[in-house]
Amino acid sequence: MTERRFDASLARPDRLGAEPDAGGTNFALFSDHAEKVELCLFDADGAETRMALPDMEGGVWFGYVPGIEAGQRYGYRVHGPYAPEAGHRFNPNKLLIDPYARQLDGDVAWTDALLGYKPGEGDLSFDDRDTAQHVPKGIVTDPTYDWDADRALSTPWAETVIYEAHPRGLTMKHPGVVKADRGTFRALASDPVIEHLLKLGVTAIELLPVHAYLQDGHLLEKGLSNYWGYNTLNFFAPEKRYLATGELKEMQDAVRRFHKAGIEVILDVVYNHTCEGSELGPTLSFRGIDNLSYYLNAPDDPRHCYDVTGTGNTLDVGHPMVLRMVLDSLRHWVEVVRVDGFRFDLASTLAREGDGFEREGTFFGAIRQDPVLRSVKLIAEPWDVGEGGYQVGGFPWPFREWNDKFRDDVRSFWRRDEGTKGALAERLSGSPVQFDHSNRPATSSVNFISAHDGFTLWDTVSYDDKHNEANGEDGRDGHDNNLSDNMGVEGETDDENVIAARKRRARAMLATLILSRGVPMILAGDENGNSQGGNNNVYCQDNEIGWTDWETGREDLAETVATLTRLRRDHPAFRPTRFASAPAVSWLRSDGTAMSDENWADEAAVFAMRLEQEGEVALIVINGGDDDKMTLPEGEWSVIFSTEDGTATIENGVLSIGWQSVAVLTC
Template sequence: MLYYSASKQGVPLRPDAVSVRPGHPRPFGAQALDGGVNFAVFSRNALAMTLCLYDSPEDGEAMMEIRLDPHQNRTGDIWHVLVEGLKPGALYLYRAEGPFLPERGFRFNPNKVLLDPYAKALTGEFTWDLSRARAYIPDRPEADLSFSEEDDAAYVPKCVVVDDEFDWEGDRPLNYPLRHCVIYEAHVRGLTAHPSSGVENPGTYRGVIESIPRLKSLGITSLELLPVQEFDSLDNPRKNPRTGERLRQYWGYNTLAFFAPKSTYASSRIRGAQVAEFKEMVKALHRSGIEVILDVVFNHTGEGNELGPTVSFRGLDNSIWYILDEDPRYYKNFSGCGNTLNCNHPVVRNFILDCLHYWVVEMHVDGFRFDLGSILGRDSKGRLLENPPVIEQIAEDPILRQTKIIAEAWDAGGAYQVGSFPGGRWAEWNDRFRDDVRKFWRGDHHEVRNFCTRITGSSDLYLRDGRKPFHSINYITSHDGFTLHDLVTYERKRNLDNGEGEADGHDANFSCGYGVDGPTEDPGIRSVRARQARNFLATLLLSIGTPMLLAGDEFLRTQGGNNNAYCQDNPVSWIDWSLADENRDLVRFVRELIAFRMRHPAFRRPEFFTGKDANYNAIPDISWYDPSGKAPDWARIDRVIAARIDGSRADIVADRDDNDFFLMFNASESAVRFRICPPPPDTRWHAAVDTSRPSPEDIREPGTEPVLSPQDECLLAPRSLVLLLARDPAALS
């Protein structure tokens, strides 16, 4: 029997209660209507299409197969049918018949059931085995040129018909301006899977809801989630060489169903519950003033290379969806994951826009981070386009106009477009900020000029094409690489447990252990590491641009030196919240830094510094100094620098005056005395931040900042940062 309720255990529907009508070609996917469900799927080169309806996720045999009539059920390249009597909760897949000619780019095989590219939910109640979905016979010498007659329906997930009805209670995307945002990058499962999270629903969307008080307390504005679109958690064949444990696909950068939230992140096992729970999470986050940004992976799919499974796109129209090699048996691999989506084909372009519209309109998300975004700029041959249609269309789309769009502006095929990503209003993950700030605080020589450029918004990257400082997403760490703790602890990666013989992960980490490579009990080394962590965090949150924190860095979460934990669905990747208590002083430091940034518009300025005076007080918007108080010799200054920021509203382009500020950075191993210019009339310099001091003296609460004495100089401890603000000693900042 067929069950169709997403709220109860289900109401049976007899096959004889179902009737079939021609249906409509739009919208794509399965659309629940009064009295039935309309199905529509694209395939240009299929010769026949069958809709398969199932009773349960494990079924290998369909309850009903509806073979579509190409005269009645096809409009152009769209196959469609209306099934009256069907309701939300129904399970379905497709079978597509057509030429199986891999050497010509065609890979139709009706023995392999196919996911609907527009499916809004997949079944998650059983273990997938996509090795059965290969359209060829693996042990045959001709490999992918052979033809498999094995039916795989019992081993793959089924699509779920979803009812879009949901009581949003007036919720809308928050759409904060980027310059007012502090982004927090996290993994839905990893945020609460660790027992220390203490939540009732660990590793789920509801677990995220239970975590809101922690996020709110920290002060972040925007939660950026690693991929939540459906992927196969078991597509990694490797084992941990140390434990023998099967490794997994943890991060999720191997999407199979772009409209469907991950089913195993739902706490309920009721069909389609993941859609409602995702919406509940978004609504709860919005109610608490926190945006939701999704990491999306439109550069490839989880079908892999020519030896991968035929799960959806490959079996529906391989030569349309993918960029094929000159020998069309093979795929261009600009993603490093076996295939590359043909993003600028009109059909694929419309699919991407439809998908983004769905997540904004139906799921209320506030923005997207596009993994390996440079692939969006490649044509059907893999060449980079000067004005890629899909990138411009996303930027100019009227529905997405207030939606954040953030590019990872490179790919695995050699493209690197940081500072030159096309399309106008795109923000970018700025890896130049990450690397240059790391090198400066490590104590590398001749990095001052680069460091100063990064902390002032990277004008060398974003000014020339009319973008603003906030288009630079500044970060020190992200999911991809060392955590902050590991950045100041390890000098080389420790990726053996990933099963790739240490060949994976970046080697150029610009990290340092400060005397020991790895953990140590030496109190001197531990003190330096803690100070360096504060230096990195203070630099990030006091820089011009949009800061992004990696979840757990506020209390020094570690991955044991693993800088590519994509396969570690275990405590290596899960956030250990007990560290928040152990490192409560650092949590306070980060919380106060975020609050400081939000109080002071000078650090959220919308325009680049000019070095000129905009309000006629004879003080430029920014002035640079060496320790002697003179203008720096940029060719010679090394590991030290100071800057004065004029806080007048004209200079910071704000609606009110801010304080003036004096920042000093000492990345050397020796104490350095800085000469300080006079503060504005009727004010005195007060020490707001000093990373060399213990808590709570490392950052002072507003109004408690001590007056600097003497006013004209300050001795900076080795490897430290000091921030002064100017105010009337009798007034609050």
């Protein structure tokens, strides 16, 4: 390799990562407790050249190397105390990935040499085996891209319909996608996929994690893999399996294509933990760079990680430089890749401070004032596994929140659980108990009946119990409280009556989702009746169990979704922006009179939500039971939608409505 020297006159500590320019590249890495940091450059043959970064300010080690261009492979070795009982785990024998690397070359090759300690001798021991051949290298990357006339769509929340999809699984079985491209961003933004989303009325695609992530060693040993990707290795680099070309440009191309179609791109991001796990996990990046700064450690014993995520570690976003890394990462995806928003995994963890969850804390304050991030869509998964972690309704504006109460109450009502009418009315109203406070809008709740974690919609109406045997955990994994109903047969069946009943309930649940106040989110494949065979935890199933099936024979459900999203677009009463200015709402019994408190607990299966706004009056009629009738209020009513075509008819002011169905009327 050509001999390299640093140029101190061009070195900058304020730009972290590897920043190339016309003359070379500036390298900068934060490590507050390091004693020396070595930049490691690798040539095409894997030969390594080590250069100690010459300068340090405020814990940022930096140096400018002339002649280094985009494409250069690199990593770091960080020297400092190996004192686990004090929280320090420096080990320069372990090659470390730059947290700011924008692209990675290679995969983690699992070996116990990745541990900072000697296997079998406990984490207080020290392992001196070199890991350069086992760890991906960062790639110096020039993110320049010609965005042409691309611009942010900024679709109003009230008009937003989200489609949650796996970036790989969505296209692996798509018959209209070129086989060689399946599972990549090139396939994701292909014409057949975009046309399908437009037909459904989708305005935003929300992708499971696309950050580079680690394949868990214990899964690989069982012949499985980490499919979902909630195991982040790097917060700036895309997962290379999703790139047919291996280049960031492919993802930028995909975002531009989605934008041209009027579809926003939202990324599911995991800033609450990393893939390095507990103190017994591998040393790949953050742990070896500065364990005490990047991770929360037990305050009374810093040898051990403080874990509120259930993954072994918790990222310390309370540390100003770690918070800066998270914000820099978010801005990178907005400014360089032009995504339109984020869904934050286990977001309660990000709000934890000394006294627990703090809705007005540092993390939220930083995002809310950020000139780039404050204008994109922000969605919280409002819980974690720590004490006080369940915080549905507790996040500040402008965050929206996943609402699992909506999922549970809608499932309970449609499987005919007693005493659930009142709960369903709450969800139809936008869950005001949770969200109508602190000047929050009526779009605060992200409503869903299924998501990547749990049963699909079709499995919700096809299985009483989970069937997770393929995961190799003897059925111990996954939720047990699925609020599902197999409708007479467990799993797949040829019985046409059972299939018809399942479709009927699925259509009613989709109507409830899309007509409710808030922001509807549809799980990819639910519009086609996709099944995972009763597996409600396909995190490790990168195969036909986890992939979206496009040829189920139940594709007619997609027509229901398309009709409902069009109805939502055409009638503002179904998508108010504020609770205070929402259309007047009243609730009616099946005899047309007002619901009383006692009526919410009775056995009557039919009730209606009456909406009035700007001269338009609409009724959403819900029938959770058998064929029934409803006396309509005075007026010239007409049926504009029914989940069961032809079964909702009006005669002499009385609506006949079929069993387990939803109808919409206007006057």
